[in-house]
Amino acid sequence: MTPEADDKLNDFFGRMGRGASPILLLDYDGTLARFRLDRFQATPFAGVRQLLTAIQRQGHTRMAVITGRPASEIGPLLGLDTPLEVWGLHGAERLYPDGRREMEETPPAAREKLDELRRRLSVDSLGGRFEDKPNAAVMHWRGCSHDKAKHVEQRTRRLFEPLALIDGLGLLEFEAGLELRTGRDKGGAVEAILAESSPTAPVAFLGDDLTDEAGFRAINSLGPRGLSVLVRREYRETAAQVWLRPPAELRTFLDRWLRTVERQRTGNRNHGMDRPPAYDRAEQLACGIS
Numbered sequence: 001m002t003p004e005a006d007d008k009l010n011d012f013f014g015r016m017g018r019g020a021s022p023i024l025l026l027d028y029d030g031t032l033a034r035f036r037l038d039r040f041q042a043t044p045f046a047g048v049r050q051l052l053t054a055i056q057r058q059g060h061t062r063m064a065v066i067t068g069r070p071a072s073e074i075g076p077l078l079g080l081d082t083p084l085e086v087w088g089l090h091g092a093e094r095l096y097p098d099g100r101r102e103m104e105e106t107p108p109a110a111r112e113k114l115d116e117l118r119r120r121l122s123v124d125s126l127g128g129r130f131e132d133k134p135n136a137a138v139m140h141w142r143g144c145s146h147d148k149a150k151h152v153e154q155r156t157r158r159l160f161e162p163l164a165l166i167d168g169l170g171l172l173e174f175e176a177g178l179e180l181r182t183g184r185d186k187g188g189a190v191e192a193i194l195a196e197s198s199p200t201a202p203v204a205f206l207g208d209d210l211t212d213e214a215g216f217r218a219i220n221s222l223g224p225r226g227l228s229v230l231v232r233r234e235y236r237e238t239a240a241q242v243w244l245r246p247p248a249e250l251r252t253f254l255d256r257w258l259r260t261v262e263r264q265r266t267g268n269r270n271h272g273m274d275r276p277p278a279y280d281r282a283e284q285l286a287c288g289i290s
């Protein structure tokens with residue numbers, strides 16, 4: 001970690017005791033869980049479920065997942081004690097912990113074009129893997145050979161790019177895929193969460209993909225109370241202020257969050273510092289050692 005990133009982390013955690021209750025915003029795939037071609041196999045990294053459960057049990061952090069998936073997929077995969085706030089479809093959908101669900105409205109002309117495209121791709125997926133979402137047509141080429149990926153990408157761009165000019169439709173680039181969609185992006189989801197939160201609350205957003213960059217930028221605009229974190233094995237150009245390699249550095253980060261809140265709640269600055277990190281215990285539990 002660079003000295004600047006280290007300073008930023010220390011400053012952020014130092015502020016956590018002084019502001020309102022902190023907000024922890026998390027992408028799912030690639031951030032909390034390793035990628036799987038079968039996305040229903042993408043369970044969290046060892047120890048992550050236990051750490052998030054512990055943060056949730058403290059009852060002091062507003063925690064939400066912001067994902068490209070339909071929101072309902074996250075709860076069963078994460079397996080926390082109690083339901084979590086999830087913003088699905090990159091923010092176009094909101095699932096409340098009590099089960100209420102909201103979808104953004106789509107302009108009729110955009111809806112019509114999108115439905116036409118989804119019907120066409122369900123018959124011919126251009127050689128890639130077509131994902132049909134309520135607000136989007138998504139083409140994936142993850143796992144394809146280099147040449148095949150290039151071919152699928154070219155065909156997808158030729159089809160999607162002219163449609164993206166229609167009012168209400170937009171393109172979303174992500175690693176190994178392209179999405180034509182309606183609705184807010186992850187930056188819009190972060191802004192919507194901020195709009196209903198205390199203006200002094202420390203807010204962190206953790207993500208791995210290009211689609212998370214809009215969220216990082218929204219966080220960066222907050223100044224010192226915001227922390228944007230790229231979670232990724234290899235570094236890439238990013239707007240994020242801090243880079244963590246999963247899963248070990250992610251666990252260390254979540255454990256620090258847990259301890260900082262714990263100290264804040266108990267008022268004892270040394271509390272918890274003489275015990276091993278919670279992720280050691282979490283890893284034991286994940287490996288079935290009780």
Ligand SMILES: [Mg+2]
Nearest residue numbers: 027029030209
């Ligand atoms: Mg991701």
